[in-house]
Amino acid sequence: MNTLTRRQFLGMAPRLAALLGLPTAALPGIAQALEQLAGGAAPVLWLQGLSCSGCSVSLLNAESPGPAEILTRYVSLRFHSTLSAATGSAAMEVIDRTAAGGGHVLVVEGSLPDRVPKACTLGGRTVNQVVLQAARTARAVVAVGACASFGGVPAAEGNPTGASAVPAFLSAQGISVPVLRLPGCPAHPDWILGTLVHLLKFGMPPLDDQGRPLAFYGRPVHDHCPRFADYERERFASTFAEPGCLFKLGCLGPVTHADCPVRYWNGRTNTCIQAGGPCVGCAWSEFARAKSFPLYRKEPSGA
Numbered sequence: 001m002n003t004l005t006r007r008q009f010l011g012m013a014p015r016l017a018a019l020l021g022l023p024t025a026a027l028p029g030i031a032q033a034l035e036q037l038a039g040g041a042a043p044v045l046w047l048q049g050l051s052c053s054g055c056s057v058s059l060l061n062a063e064s065p066g067p068a069e070i071l072t073r074y075v076s077l078r079f080h081s082t083l084s085a086a087t088g089s090a091a092m093e094v095i096d097r098t099a100a101g102g103g104h105v106l107v108v109e110g111s112l113p114d115r116v117p118k119a120c121t122l123g124g125r126t127v128n129q130v131v132l133q134a135a136r137t138a139r140a141v142v143a144v145g146a147c148a149s150f151g152g153v154p155a156a157e158g159n160p161t162g163a164s165a166v167p168a169f170l171s172a173q174g175i176s177v178p179v180l181r182l183p184g185c186p187a188h189p190d191w192i193l194g195t196l197v198h199l200l201k202f203g204m205p206p207l208d209d210q211g212r213p214l215a216f217y218g219r220p221v222h223d224h225c226p227r228f229a230d231y232e233r234e235r236f237a238s239t240f241a242e243p244g245c246l247f248k249l250g251c252l253g254p255v256t257h258a259d260c261p262v263r264y265w266n267g268r269t270n271t272c273i274q275a276g277g278p279c280v281g282c283a284w285s286e287f288a289r290a291k292s293f294p295l296y297r298k299e300p301s302g303a
Contacts, residue, residue: 020194021215026202033201042200043104045095045134048081049120049127050154050163051110055145056082058186061266078104081122092123095130102137105199106177107192111147111154112169115162128169135170140199141179143167144192149183149212150285157291167211178204181211183258185282190263191216210285212257221253221279224261240276250296252281 013030017023022030036042048056077084078098079091086094098104108131113119117126135141143166146152154163164172167179180199182191195213198205205213222228230236230245237244245251256279260271272279280295281287 016194016197020198020205022202029201030197033197036200042196043078043098043101044107044196045078045098045104045138046080046083046107046109047095047122047127047131047134049108049110049112049131049148049166050161051145051147052153053082053109054186055109055148055184055192056080059189059192061189081109088123092125095123095134099134099137103139104134104137105196106131106134106138106141107144107196108141108148108166109144111151111163111165113154113161114164114169114172116160119161131166131169132173132175135175135177138177140204141166141170141177142182142192142195142199143179144182145187146183146185146282146287149181150287151289152185153288156288156293179211180205180207180213182216183212183283183285183287185287188216188258188260188263188265208257216259216263217257217283219257219259221256221258221260221273221283222251224259225253225273226261227273240278246273246278249278250280250294251278252284253279256281256284258283 013027013034014024016030016034017026020026020030033042046056079086079094084091110120112128112131114128117128120127122130143149147154147163148166151163151165154161155165167181170177170179180195182195184191191213194215195205198213205215208214208217222231225231227245230243231247235244236248237246238248240246240249247254251273253273260279261273264271278296287293
């Protein structure tokens with residue numbers, strides 16, 4: 001097993017402090033939280049329901065040393081439905097032992113098939129049962145991604161599984177554990193790691209009325225948009241190749257809360273809008289819920 005040094009943890013802390021909006025006085029606490037994650041001292045269970053595993057892929061898309069190395073190479077997750085080497089009874093024993101011990105952070109990716117529970121199973125049990133077992137003793141549940149947060153594509157109109165968002169599912173089951181939402185399709189790796197670190201060392205981060213951390217979802221995409229000045233001057237693009245505000249090409253930045261334009265994606269290379277595409281609202285609560293929800297839409301001529 002590889003190990004990170006104390007110096008490396010301290011080197012990562014300033015970037016995480018910045019992304020969480022914390023003062024420099026918080027650096028030792030952040031470094032300690034990273035050590036706990038990497039060393040397995042802070043148990044994390046990552047379960048997957050109805051999802052494409054895109055948020056797990058996003059987690060691996062991190063800077064060096066980033067979440068991918070901390071949570072996989074240096075070993076900290078007690079179990080991850082995609083990344084863990086353990087399978088079958090060995091995997092279920094890890095989940096059962098962690099849930100029995102309590103005090104862990106439960107991360108759930110994907111929505112839960114409430115009407116057809118056997119649509120998603122793990123170790124011979126429905127994933128709903130496993131999530132309930134792990135949630136009852138967790139210190140907090142983190143719903144990662146659009147599907148876990150608000151239902152997403154699996155909960156789209158007409159889906160027969162009755163897919164539920166994780167907060168709604170737990171509430172219906174009478175589970176009162178604190179639940180956070182990290183919507184996005186996928187969630188940014190910074191949002192995931194930053195939230196875990198805050199939970200471990202500073203408790204529940206400040207949230208909005210939908211349970212989203214304000215540090216990442218406090219303002220609409222529109223407010224950070226690099227084309228905001230074009231919107232103010234009513235310079236609207238009529239094709240994706242044109243400069244100008246993309247609002248009339250269906251940009252959902254005004255209703256979608258996320259900090260994508262200032263955080264960037266793909267190793268801080270680009271964002272949808274920077275690449276000429278409108279915000280499709282993947283972090284919006286209504287993302288992909290209706291049959292009529294298009295990823296791209298255009299205002300009627302003359303609008």
